[in-house]
Amino acid sequence: MSSKPNLDTGGSFTHPLYQTLERLPGVSLGLASLDDLLAWGLTNSLWVFPMATSCCGIELMAAAASRIDLDRMGTIVRATPRQADVMVVAGTITVKMAPRVLKLWEQMPEPKWCIAMGSCAISGDFYRNLYSVIPGIDTVIPVDVYVPGCPPNPEALMHGLLRLQEKVQAIRRGEKVVRDPNPELIAITKPSVPRVCERDRDGDLSREQADQALRVTADQMCSPIDVPYAATTPQKPVFAPDFAGLLTELGIADAPAEGPPCVPVARHYELTRRLKDLGYRQLVSIVASHWPAGLGRKGKDEAEPEHFEVTYLLRTVGKGSRVATWTVRLVVDETIPTIVPLFAGADWQEREQYDLVGVRFEGHPDLRRLMMAENWVGHPLRRDYPIDTPCAPWR
Amino acid sequence: MNVVLTALVTSLAILVGVLTVTAWGIWFERKFSARLQSRLGPTMVGPVGLAQPLADLMKLLQKEDLVPEAADRAVFNLAPQIAALCALGAAAVVPFSAHIVGAKIDLGVLYLLAIGAVTVLPVFMAGWASNNKFALLGGMRALAQSLSYEVPLVLSAMVPVILAGSMDVSKIVEYQAAGSWIAIGPVWLGLPAFVLFLLAMLAESNRIPFDIPEAESELVAGITTEYSGMKFALFYLGEYVHTLVASAVAAALFLGGWDGPFAPGLHWMVLKTLALFTFVYWVRWSLLRFRSDQLMKMCWYWLVPISVALLLGAGAWVVL
Numbered sequence: 001m002s003s004k005p006n007l008d009t010g011g012s013f014t015h016p017l018y019q020t021l022e023r024l025p026g027v028s029l030g031l032a033s034l035d036d037l038l039a040w041g042l043t044n045s046l047w048v049f050p051m052a053t054s055c056c057g058i059e060l061m062a063a064a065a066s067r068i069d070l071d072r073m074g075t076i077v078r079a080t081p082r083q084a085d086v087m088v089v090a091g092t093i094t095v096k097m098a099p100r101v102l103k104l105w106e107q108m109p110e111p112k113w114c115i116a117m118g119s120c121a122i123s124g125d126f127y128r129n130l131y132s133v134i135p136g137i138d139t140v141i142p143v144d145v146y147v148p149g150c151p152p153n154p155e156a157l158m159h160g161l162l163r164l165q166e167k168v169q170a171i172r173r174g175e176k177v178v179r180d181p182n183p184e185l186i187a188i189t190k191p192s193v194p195r196v197c198e199r200d201r202d203g204d205l206s207r208e209q210a211d212q213a214l215r216v217t218a219d220q221m222c223s224p225i226d227v228p229y230a231a232t233t234p235q236k237p238v239f240a241p242d243f244a245g246l247l248t249e250l251g252i253a254d255a256p257a258e259g260p261p262c263v264p265v266a267r268h269y270e271l272t273r274r275l276k277d278l279g280y281r282q283l284v285s286i287v288a289s290h291w292p293a294g295l296g297r298k299g300k301d302e303a304e305p306e307h308f309e310v311t312y313l314l315r316t317v318g319k320g321s322r323v324a325t326w327t328v329r330l331v332v333d334e335t336i337p338t339i340v341p342l343f344a345g346a347d348w349q350e351r352e353q354y355d356l357v358g359v360r361f362e363g364h365p366d367l368r369r370l371m372m373a374e375n376w377v378g379h380p381l382r383r384d385y386p387i388d389t390p391c392a393p394w395r
Numbered sequence: 396m397n398v399v400l401t402a403l404v405t406s407l408a409i410l411v412g413v414l415t416v417t418a419w420g421i422w423f424e425r426k427f428s429a430r431l432q433s434r435l436g437p438t439m440v441g442p443v444g445l446a447q448p449l450a451d452l453m454k455l456l457q458k459e460d461l462v463p464e465a466a467d468r469a470v471f472n473l474a475p476q477i478a479a480l481c482a483l484g485a486a487a488v489v490p491f492s493a494h495i496v497g498a499k500i501d502l503g504v505l506y507l508l509a510i511g512a513v514t515v516l517p518v519f520m521a522g523w524a525s526n527n528k529f530a531l532l533g534g535m536r537a538l539a540q541s542l543s544y545e546v547p548l549v550l551s552a553m554v555p556v557i558l559a560g561s562m563d564v565s566k567i568v569e570y571q572a573a574g575s576w577i578a579i580g581p582v583w584l585g586l587p588a589f590v591l592f593l594l595a596m597l598a599e600s601n602r603i604p605f606d607i608p609e610a611e612s613e614l615v616a617g618i619t620t621e622y623s624g625m626k627f628a629l630f631y632l633g634e635y636v637h638t639l640v641a642s643a644v645a646a647a648l649f650l651g652g653w654d655g656p657f658a659p660g661l662h663w664m665v666l667k668t669l670a671l672f673t674f675v676y677w678v679r680w681s682l683l684r685f686r687s688d689q690l691m692k693m694c695w696y697w698l699v700p701i702s703v704a705l706l707l708g709a710g711a712w713v714v715l
Contacts, residue, residue, distance in 0.1 A: 041453020044440045069434040071425060074447050080616040082461060082623040085454070109459035109623040 049084030053091030063154035458624035470524035475629035478517035482636035492660035533617030548595035550702035568652035642671035
């Protein structure tokens with residue numbers, strides 16, 4: 001099942017019986033017309049598997065709907081990869097999604113083709129330097145036709161399918177199909193990782209050539225942008241009376257000039273419980289941030305050790321809603337008690353903060369990664385996370 | 396010898412006819428559904444897209460024949476063949492005119508109902524052998540649905556049998572030709588039976604609004620999830636042939652079959668069959684699908700009691 005016909009040499013057509021048959025008078029004529037018929041069938045019935053992850057998927061749907069109507073050329077959308085011929089990758093593919101896309105691609109029966117639709121699928125576009133996004137689907141599976149655009153309009157997708165028909169016809173005739181070289185475009189969109197190349201699809205490129213031509217050098221890599229700390233006028237926050245009263249009662253007077261009050265880790269759980277009793281029954285968010293040594297709220301500060309700040313936001317439900325927000329400051333190895341027993345909704349929020357920032361919640365029932373792949377190394381939203389060496393599985 | 400030859404020629408003609416009509420029935424459905432959605436449907440492949448089924452067939456012939464590693468290979472491979480076979484087998488006893496019948500057997504209706512019931516088997520075989528949760532769920536749903544709807548289907552098909560006093564489909568058509576069509580025979584009896592038969596037929600052939608075994612939004616592609624290439628094509632073909640033959644049966648049992656003025660019988664039979672075939676697609680592309688429990692409730696709370704009442708009514712009508 002895994003062996004696929006080699007289109008260059010004719011594959012299984014080298015069998016001696018076949019060769020003898022072919023030499024009989026008249027047979028080659030019949031075979032040629034039969035081959036034409038088969039190629040005609042192959043090009044005029046391209047069934048699409050929609051690998052749609054984001055906004056390009058909407059355009060893909062529009063292409064199948066009225067006004068554009070891909071069914072005019074016999075293209076229909078199949079829900080299962082087993083019955084599809086063309087995988088249209090429409091949208092940003094994340095590191096976690098990429099293995100799934102590859103799996104679906106491998107489940108499609110040969111002969112099969114791939115169309116990368118939209119700039120995210122082609123190169124990652126402006127997400128390409130993000131830790132969680134792969135720089136183009138052609139780093140994972142071979143792509144036959146690129147349909148540029150953000151997103152491309154449905155007509156462009158149809159044009160892509162028509163170009164794919166030409167390509168399929170040309171391959172069946174035994175012609176080599178070469179990409180149109182556009183040096184300016186290559187300079188702009190020079191990818192930082194080698195693309196998947198198959199001899200069937202890009203006959204003139206060897207793997208080494210593709211590697212050399214398309215790899216970005218260190219001096220071409222852009223450095224992280226240094227954004228200066230923007231000074232703002234301090235504003236004394238005004239708290240709801242019951243929240244302010246509770247803070248005084250618990251002896252938490254450590255309110256900075258701006259931003260939410262700082263609550264010691266030891267009083268955090270008690271404060272949350274008391275607030276819930278006061279009617280703050282909705283947990284809006286838990287947001288953690290990471291501060292490397294020498295960086296504090298006021299900008300560069302040599303006295304600051306490496307620490308986390310976890311900010312909580314609760315609100316009352318109903319008319320005249322009041323909010324309560326506070327920050328818990330943790331040194332790097334410190335843990336913070338979970339509030340899952342009070343708010344069931346804190347479960348995934350705490351997992352998310354653990355996953356992305358690395359804050360450990362003590363007593364959490366199921367502290368696993370939530371967003372990143374299970375085997376991910378490091379916590380990508382920490383400020384010391386290396387932006388230029390993402391730990392993507394295929395690199 | 397002569398008899399054998401006649402039977403052979405007739406059956407071959409029916410087989411080729413049914414397959415051809417089915418292939419272009421698929422084309423017709425694509426055009427028809429496109430018009431309902433203000434699209435055009437196939438236009439580029441051949442004149443008005445008429446060569447589209449041929450292109451699809453040529454493409455499917457060339458696709459890799461995948462069998463999942465964990466699948467039950469023998470059952471997996473057998474299921475699509477049985478599906479196509481059962482659907483085509485039902486065409487044998489349908490009288491396309493007074494003379495064009497594949498097999499004139501006395502228990503024609505019984506044979507039709509039996510072979511209709513067997514079509515559940517390949518569906519469940521495919522669901523089980525694929526070793527795929529979506530396929531299995533689809534197979535289970537199809538089984539439950541078909542077994543339930545078998546009851547009103549059989550009971551409503553018994554109404555023409557009782558009225559005509561025969562299980563031979565040709566005899567039933569002759570009875571209608573002599574008197575009136577059963578759908579309007581005694582209209583209080585025939586019309587509800589016809590509607591019930593149509594509903595149960597839609598459910599039997601897993602068409603919308605009863606297509607929960609292959610609901611795309613829940614089950615990927617239902618039982619055909621793991622099927623590629625020609626095996627999928629056989630399933631696809633079986634489904635359409637089943638719809639076509641079921642339409643023909645409904646036309647023969649309730650709408651007078653080949654009976655009609657001015658034109659030879661075959662014309663009328665084909666016209667009635669295609670009208671019902673179109674009706675099935677019309678329903679398919681206009682309605683939403685039921686939920687599984689609604690489907691069962693409708694069958695056992697409404698269709699079965701009504702069909703029993705109709706059966707008793709038919710008995711009373713004949714006796715009195």
